[in-house]
Amino acid sequence: MITKSRLHIPRPTARPGDEPDFSYLELSPAGSVDKPAIGSRTRDIEYLSSGLVRVLDDDFEAKGPWDPNLDAKQLQVALRWMMLTRALDDRMWQIQRQGRISFYMQSLGEEAVSIAQGMALRPGDMCFPSYRNQGLYLYRGVKLVDMMCQCLSNTRDMCKGRQLPVMYHSKAGNVFTISGNLATQFPQAVGWAMASAIKGEDHIAASWVGDGSTAEADFHHALTFAAVYQAPVILNVVNNQWAISTFQGTAGGQRRAFAARGLGLGIPGIRVDGNDLLAIYSATLWAADRARRGGGPTLIELVTYRGGPHSTSDDPSKYRPKDEWESFPLGDPLERLKQHLIIRGDWSEEKHEKLWKQLVSDVQLAWKEAQKSGTMTEGPFLDPATMFEDVYAEMPANLESQRRRMLEVLGGE
Amino acid sequence: MITKSRLHIPRPTARPGDEPDFSYLELSPAGSVDKPAIGSRTRDIEYLSSGLVRVLDDDFEAKGPWDPNLDAKQLQVALRWMMLTRALDDRMWQIQRQGRISFYMQSLGEEAVSIAQGMALRPGDMCFPSYRNQGLYLYRGVKLVDMMCQCLSNTRDMCKGRQLPVMYHSKAGNVFTISGNLATQFPQAVGWAMASAIKGEDHIAASWVGDGSTAEADFHHALTFAAVYQAPVILNVVNNQWAISTFQGTAGGQRRAFAARGLGLGIPGIRVDGNDLLAIYSATLWAADRARRGGGPTLIELVTYRGGPHSTSDDPSKYRPKDEWESFPLGDPLERLKQHLIIRGDWSEEKHEKLWKQLVSDVQLAWKEAQKSGTMTEGPFLDPATMFEDVYAEMPANLESQRRRMLEVLGGE
Amino acid sequence: MAQMNMIEAIRSAHDVMMEKDPTVVVLGEDVGYFGGVFRCTDGLQRKYGDHRVIDAPIAEGGIIAAAIGMGVNGLRPVAEIQFADYIYPGFDQIVSELARLRYRSSGEFFSPVTIRTPSGGGIRGGQTHSQSPEALFAHVSGIKVVMPSNPYDAKGLLISAIESDDPVVFFEPKRIYNGPFDGDPEKPGVSWASHPKGEVPEGYYTVPLGSAEVVLPGEELTIVTYGTLVHVAIAAAKETGIDCEVIDVRTMSPLDVKTLADSVKKTGRCMIAHEATRFGGYGAELAATLQKECFYQLEAPIGRVGGWDTPYPHAFEWQYFPGLKRLSAGIRRMMEAE
Amino acid sequence: MAQMNMIEAIRSAHDVMMEKDPTVVVLGEDVGYFGGVFRCTDGLQRKYGDHRVIDAPIAEGGIIAAAIGMGVNGLRPVAEIQFADYIYPGFDQIVSELARLRYRSSGEFFSPVTIRTPSGGGIRGGQTHSQSPEALFAHVSGIKVVMPSNPYDAKGLLISAIESDDPVVFFEPKRIYNGPFDGDPEKPGVSWASHPKGEVPEGYYTVPLGSAEVVLPGEELTIVTYGTLVHVAIAAAKETGIDCEVIDVRTMSPLDVKTLADSVKKTGRCMIAHEATRFGGYGAELAATLQKECFYQLEAPIGRVGGWDTPYPHAFEWQYFPGLKRLSAGIRRMMEAE
Ligand SMILES: Cc1ncc(C[n+]2csc(CCOP(=O)(O)OP(=O)(O)O)c2C)c(N)n1
Ligand SMILES: Cc1ncc(C[n+]2csc(CCOP(=O)(O)OP(=O)(O)O)c2C)c(N)n1
Numbered sequence A, B: 001m002i003t004k005s006r007l008h009i010p011r012p013t014a015r016p017g018d019e020p021d022f023s024y025l026e027l028s029p030a031g032s033v034d035k036p037a038i039g040s041r042t043r044d045i046e047y048l049s050s051g052l053v054r055v056l057d058d059d060f061e062a063k064g065p066w067d068p069n070l071d072a073k074q075l076q077v078a079l080r081w082m083m084l085t086r087a088l089d090d091r092m093w094q095i096q097r098q099g100r101i102s103f104y105m106q107s108l109g110e111e112a113v114s115i116a117q118g119m120a121l122r123p124g125d126m127c128f129p130s131y132r133n134q135g136l137y138l139y140r141g142v143k144l145v146d147m148m149c150q151c152l153s154n155t156r157d158m159c160k161g162r163q164l165p166v167m168y169h170s171k172a173g174n175v176f177t178i179s180g181n182l183a184t185q186f187p188q189a190v191g192w193a194m195a196s197a198i199k200g201e202d203h204i205a206a207s208w209v210g211d212g213s214t215a216e217a218d219f220h221h222a223l224t225f226a227a228v229y230q231a232p233v234i235l236n237v238v239n240n241q242w243a244i245s246t247f248q249g250t251a252g253g254q255r256r257a258f259a260a261r262g263l264g265l266g267i268p269g270i271r272v273d274g275n276d277l278l279a280i281y282s283a284t285l286w287a288a289d290r291a292r293r294g295g296g297p298t299l300i301e302l303v304t305y306r307g308g309p310h311s312t313s314d315d316p317s318k319y320r321p322k323d324e325w326e327s328f329p330l331g332d333p334l335e336r337l338k339q340h341l342i343i344r345g346d347w348s349e350e351k352h353e354k355l356w357k358q359l360v361s362d363v364q365l366a367w368k369e370a371q372k373s374g375t376m377t378e379g380p381f382l383d384p385a386t387m388f389e390d391v392y393a394e395m396p397a398n399l400e401s402q403r404r405r406m407l408e409v410l411g412g413e
Numbered sequence C, D: 001m002a003q004m005n006m007i008e009a010i011r012s013a014h015d016v017m018m019e020k021d022p023t024v025v026v027l028g029e030d031v032g033y034f035g036g037v038f039r040c041t042d043g044l045q046r047k048y049g050d051h052r053v054i055d056a057p058i059a060e061g062g063i064i065a066a067a068i069g070m071g072v073n074g075l076r077p078v079a080e081i082q083f084a085d086y087i088y089p090g091f092d093q094i095v096s097e098l099a100r101l102r103y104r105s106s107g108e109f110f111s112p113v114t115i116r117t118p119s120g121g122g123i124r125g126g127q128t129h130s131q132s133p134e135a136l137f138a139h140v141s142g143i144k145v146v147m148p149s150n151p152y153d154a155k156g157l158l159i160s161a162i163e164s165d166d167p168v169v170f171f172e173p174k175r176i177y178n179g180p181f182d183g184d185p186e187k188p189g190v191s192w193a194s195h196p197k198g199e200v201p202e203g204y205y206t207v208p209l210g211s212a213e214v215v216l217p218g219e220e221l222t223i224v225t226y227g228t229l230v231h232v233a234i235a236a237a238k239e240t241g242i243d244c245e246v247i248d249v250r251t252m253s254p255l256d257v258k259t260l261a262d263s264v265k266k267t268g269r270c271m272i273a274h275e276a277t278r279f280g281g282y283g284a285e286l287a288a289t290l291q292k293e294c295f296y297q298l299e300a301p302i303g304r305v306g307g308w309d310t311p312y313p314h315a316f317e318w319q320y321f322p323g324l325k326r327l328s329a330g331i332r333r334m335m336e337a338e
């Protein structure tokens, strides 16, 4: 009976053993997409959701109306943050492989997203990130050692051992606490932005979800509330082509770009080369300005590729061609920025090599430092009694007595 | 502090005391919207989501490419079903006002939706209606008396007293059981349609939600799954301008038509004059054909007006101008079809009057009949012991003992 | 002091708090211009503007998520869910987010959201306007769960909830919005006017979260209950002539075990009553806790009277509702146990 | 007969049923090409095609809703929710729809959906990969709730669930997917190979829903438990030398009261153990029911050992998990009560 099935089943262009095939990706040449005035009506700028905003061309030159004209210093700083993100990811991945932390998630290949958007936002703007935005925490001032201590659940862990590795937060840096539940932070960001508008402040909010997570209800809630109240928020979809083992078509990306998802509610969408720091920066600044001036929300799709496994628990060789990333037409964001700087005469292979070594050593030093606050096997250890704190603002009687009970050598009750 | 608020709060054009103002409604003249080939690509038919498909013009003439060319007989039958729906609603409304049923919801002003779409679908197609689709149940063969017995929760109640009035179902008629929870049936319809495709059958599914209900998560689930699997389903949004006290702008209708909601997923949308039986019939047939031929889902927005209060518990004079309906530019669907038939020479005021009287008397007879199976105050009464049935396929021990306990004169346990 | 019914008392709590604290905002379906389908927010938008009393799209998950975000940004949101039966689309945001924000960020982030929602049956609402899902929230650590049984407590508890930096789910037993109800549907309705707890101060006051109240002192048997059933319990005590101590739990979580246990130790008998489906209901926690606390004083097994383990059927509301007859029969039988 | 771990047993249940009944379809996140993050559906898509083993968008609410619709249209869907912690976005569709379809249409419509989901901690998954929300489902009438504790039961119960015309929520204690776990995290892991319930027939068989099992007979004290804790309970019996009767509940709803009550009446003592947060947990229902059924035989109050009333903290997994030490201490203390 099922042999007659007429159901359309989305299938990726390539599976293990196949040649990588990105023919489905619609690309525009760098510089070819117009940059509209910030006050443009949504209906006049629908083209932004189907084109691909790119600044860096195949020769690493910056082109067209979206070129933000950042100076050498700014670009070098951006490159440095991207490199630091990657150096951190590299190290932590190895560390997990050695069994010294329980879990890790890299942002390999997507570093430009966090850094470019971090740069384009103001410090007072609030970020509601996903688990692949570690660059944002770094950029907003969280120290390497504090990131590591979180991953170690040690005595310096900002989460007091309560969260899986990579579930950071930074109140001081205005970066929200990461949830294990996909997309939940998206409508919360809209609520935050609504409050900002209610208070008459000009801070905006920004949030990030993956391509796969757009299918969740909260994606819809975020778009609806943002559209209805014209909330000052930037809603980012990081389309890295994969959601664990399912390709972006399983989330509905086969027929229309994710950037178009808000059009039916009057939310403009911009489809951006997610591996092009300059394009991301520029699109984000455009959306932020628009939001700050009362123009409401913008949906930004960042077209990129998940360079590594989903997490340390994943094995992508089971579901996609091994060398897919190498064939990804938008390349490696870090490499592209580096080459752009070199072409401008503002960088060199030697400087790059030197900086990389420096950063690797910074990371190494931070790791040493982090371990002083405890590892999974060596003390000092967090006090388990703290697990009863912060459930409520004040500890209620039942938790106090449970804490006592636990301390009585884990007696049953 | 709130005085500085910059939040956009959607406000309707008119509140009690104001002149009705429908200037926000974008209208197209009858016959002015092209009818594309069924196989058209979604991107080529986006215009269908912003125009308004209309067949009957202001002089009640049928016009343009969407005219389904129904014959006199078909139109008379359609008119009859609409009139019957209204006659039933009228009577039941009064009956509730007299305290003889506990609750009621009319479809006043929206009768064309259920009848036109009922006609355009095939008997094997499955309907997942909202609580304002009573016409569908009638059209698909549920007897007046059975509708009434459901509202009475009497011994002939199809729901065995378990549901509020108007929460009908008809397995024989392929009309699903109505849920009190908004929008939940929308993604279920998509699942039903997926199963139909999996089985290789050519039955399609259709579902209905209100403008307000589009904000619910299930609306998004339905669209996503329909798009991903190209499910053979018609997803209808009945935009009757109001959701209890909130106008359609509160659900995000201010900037873009509801018909456009699926465009970002590649789902074509058709915005239809919801008070024009011919236009609805024709658009539905188009979408049904498309679905049956493997073309996937269509979203249809039916632009109409909720002629009465939300339900018998509601008082719309608190939140909208009293005479809004009279000013609604798309008129009364029943009146429009009647005039069209008269103009064609296929109907007359006399015939109309006579048919109306006939239907009113049919309804009256049905009401007499219904009461024989019990009223709220007079027997026969449903056996309360039945309340323990159908929780599970077979009654588990705990329910059996609770049933016994209840029968022991409602003793505590 | 004024005479208020529960709706007025709840409205007054909003008013007092919105006046006192400019960060308090209200959002929900139909709460703004219209003032709520039960009128609990009537007049607030006129007084405080539509930027503080906000009509929301019909998306319970979105409402709660938006409220969370607002709370993180310094506001103190009060969200109304139109019926408790419709809270489930927001369940994930409550359970996975609102309840855990403080914990997972070790106190750096929290959101002081109050979620108000009418619950319970007895108004011919059928199975989707009658549910009492408090047990589903009491099991979730990180939120407080409250249900008042009268206007005075409703206002005082709601003010405490709004002021609390912890999230609170606040159930309003809609059957007693307009007057106490003793569980006998045959009797004519009564108003709050003649009830001592219908006397409500017009200004600010609080009833603390986490404290139960002995509403009727007695010696022979303890009835532990909350919401509408408090009134049924008092009526059952009268009807049966059993010298019952009736305790209104008021806060389901955190639970005031001491007040309950002290009473049960004294009387040696305990009947638990609530409207929700019995199996796995909140009464199970009460019974489990009290049999443990009071084991050596108990003279009979703890009983539970609740809704049957079925949905709430429209036509058989009064067969489903654990009314006067069932509760009276239950405590009579319990007194027979030696 | 074959040696299977729980993953293989679950996979085999799918295989047997898909082979037997062409209306059985599987859907969920990553269940298709990849075979599921825990590999429970590995190989099924290769064997039955991608129209019967369907990779779904990441939308738990959508997955369950689609499954409901499929079920109404004559299919028999098995939906996987990747982690029980992620079931809440689908809560409304389960509670308001799946559970009530049959009731509200007086039997005309129903949907025989099985929802499988891995639950419980002990795999360093942190607070969003460790939850045990069975109590939230057991309270909802109209669904059955199941949790196996070994490969044999897992397969037999899953086949019963798939065949059942009632909706079933099927929790899989992920800590014991690969081997039983006695609650002592210091010991090396063991496999199912040496366990009698790791012997699993390759073909069709069922374990009926609604029946508990005495997995260790004893006279002094009854431990009522399910899932991972069954193995901890057996270990605690050994460790303490107390002659415990250990009962595996297996089906939370409907509950097999008789098997439990018979045992407690015999032993006079009862300890309940589960991994979920204790307050308002499923153990409360067990305690409430058993104190009632066995009041006159009980020699000590019924005890409950469960997760603490906090989220499941990543670093303190073994302090949170009600392991060997806590359970042993609990039953030792209970034996001291006279
Ligand atoms: C509500 C919920 N459902 C399922 C999961 C399990 N899960 C974690 S990550 C993931 C894939 C997400 O893919 P995508 O959104 O594309 O983000 P990416 O990992 O590619 O950055 C899934 C299914 C979850 N964490 N939360
Ligand atoms: C999940 C859920 N939330 C809220 C309600 C309460 N409610 C019933 S009808 C309604 C308004 C629906 O408006 P709309 O979708 O426009 O349909 P209409 O009544 O206009 O046909 C609301 C809020 C509900 N039934 N279900």
Ligand SMILES: [Mg+2]
Pocket (backbone or CB within 6 Å): A210, A211, A212, A238, A239, A240, A241, A242, A243, A244, A306
């Ligand atoms: Mg992705």
Ligand SMILES: [Mg+2]
Pocket (backbone or CB within 6 Å): B210, B211, B212, B238, B239, B240, B241, B242, B243, B244, B306
């Ligand atoms: Mg409407």
